[in-house]
Amino acid sequence: MIDMATLTTVLAVPLALAFLLAGWRMVSGPSFADRFVALDMLTAIAVGFAALTTLATGRGAFLDIALGISLINFVATAAFAVFLERKRRRQ
Template identity: 40%
Template sequence: MLTLVLPIAIGAVVLAMALNLWRMAIGPTRPDRILALDTLSINTIAVVMLLDIALGSVLYLEAALILAMMGFVGTVALCKFILSGDIIE
């Protein structure tokens, strides 16, 4: 059953990533693009976790944690840049 569901789930998340890339390309405002980038990082974490389940390796879990931390810091930095124009004051 798991061998049937995993490719479908990975395909759905990859489709969501493609739609996020489309939103990043045509987003009318900068906050829309930042939100699409944040959602793209979350979808990347989902793909890594699905690959972890499919391959049964613990290494991918650590990679997903690092991606989560980097995605959060990147989103906060971009929001701070939009609000004040400077990241480090």
């Protein structure tokens, strides 16, 4: 059976790659919507890293951090959707 340190390392590698790719899209995105979707993805990856940290350390406090990041992300996404809708109505 695989030990916990190896498992977290194996799971952290694709998360780190996804983090780099989403960060690149956020920097080079052609529109605000692309950049915001990349920011959404970055926060989802941060939740994944918090879950992996919980798995590695055994401390449940990191799940609270993941929940906080998720809630902030949800509110920010809703606010950005309202912003885009108002911008479209003005045109």
